[in-house]
Amino acid sequence: MEVVETRSGAVVIVEPLGRMDSTTAQPFGDRVVKLIRSGSDHLVIDLGQVLYISSAGFRSLLIAGKLIDELQGKLVLCGVSAEVKRLFEIGCFTDLFDICATRDEGVLKAT
Amino acid sequence: MPEITIANRANERTRAAGVLDQFAAERLIAPETVAQVQIALDEILVNIADYAYDDDAEHQIHIRFEMIGGCLAAVIEDDGARFNPLETPAPDLGAPLRERRVGGLGIHFVRQLMDEVIYERVGERNRLVIRKFLKA
Numbered sequence: 001m002e003v004v005e006t007r008s009g010a011v012v013i014v015e016p017l018g019r020m021d022s023t024t025a026q027p028f029g030d031r032v033v034k035l036i037r038s039g040s041d042h043l044v045i046d047l048g049q050v051l052y053i054s055s056a057g058f059r060s061l062l063i064a065g066k067l068i069d070e071l072q073g074k075l076v077l078c079g080v081s082a083e084v085k086r087l088f089e090i091g092c093f094t095d096l097f098d099i100c101a102t103r104d105e106g107v108l109k110a111t
Numbered sequence: 112m113p114e115i116t117i118a119n120r121a122n123e124r125t126r127a128a129g130v131l132d133q134f135a136a137e138r139l140i141a142p143e144t145v146a147q148v149q150i151a152l153d154e155i156l157v158n159i160a161d162y163a164y165d166d167d168a169e170h171q172i173h174i175r176f177e178m179i180g181g182c183l184a185a186v187i188e189d190d191g192a193r194f195n196p197l198e199t200p201a202p203d204l205g206a207p208l209r210e211r212r213v214g215g216l217g218i219h220f221v222r223q224l225m226d227e228v229i230y231e232r233v234g235e236r237n238r239l240v241i242r243k244f245l246k247a
Binding site: 019021022023051052053054055056058062083087090091092096 | 121124125128142143146147149150153154156204207211217219220223
């Protein structure tokens with residue numbers, strides 16, 4: 001899956017494009033983990049261009065969240081559409097992540 | 112109605128998703144409905160890969176998509192060990208982030224997103240039917 005990566009001050013914004021499913025989630029997750037381990041532990045994941053997230057996709061988000069917690073960094077999600085939000089609700093993930101409406105708010109919160 | 116037979120490998124799942132995408136586009140099915148069926152299909156194919164086989168041989172999974180009476184359905188058949196995903200225990204959804212495991216979540220998604228899920232053991236094959244009613 002294509003991933004757009006941008007930097008805003010000390011915060012890195014990662015924007016996955018397309019579907020986060022059993023095929024794409026692992027390479028995406030590996031990339032995010034690598035990024036975190038290389039020192040970018042203030043992270044915004046912008047889900048605005050994601051079509052859907054399967055359990056494999058949530059697994060990669062959980063792994064990123066746990067790692068950032070351990071490193072005492074900050075992970076914020078943004079751009080969650082109504083359809084994707086429903087998936088967070090079904091999996092009871094809403095309370096496990098900081099979710100902001102916009103990318104700017106996300107960057108502010110992750111700083 | 113489109114059908115596809117895929118090998119039991121991760122990259123083959125993309126082909127199945129492609130067939131569903133094309134079928135849904137031809138039938139003008141709403142993207143959010145297609146997304147839900149795509150998720151359910153992905154979860155089921157992952158479950159088959161994880162639980163159906165105790166050997167390393169290549170196995171075939173057959174998938175057929177149908178539109179009958181305002182209902183989008185996928186019929187998924189494999190020749191693996193008897194496995195009824197509807198009998199898997201519900202995941203623990205209350206645990207905090209550090210303790211969360213994602214086991215069982217896939218089937219939870221299937222149950223929540225689909226309107227009907229039917230499991231049958233037919234001879235030596237597992238058959239799972241998932242159905243999503245389309246909004247009028």
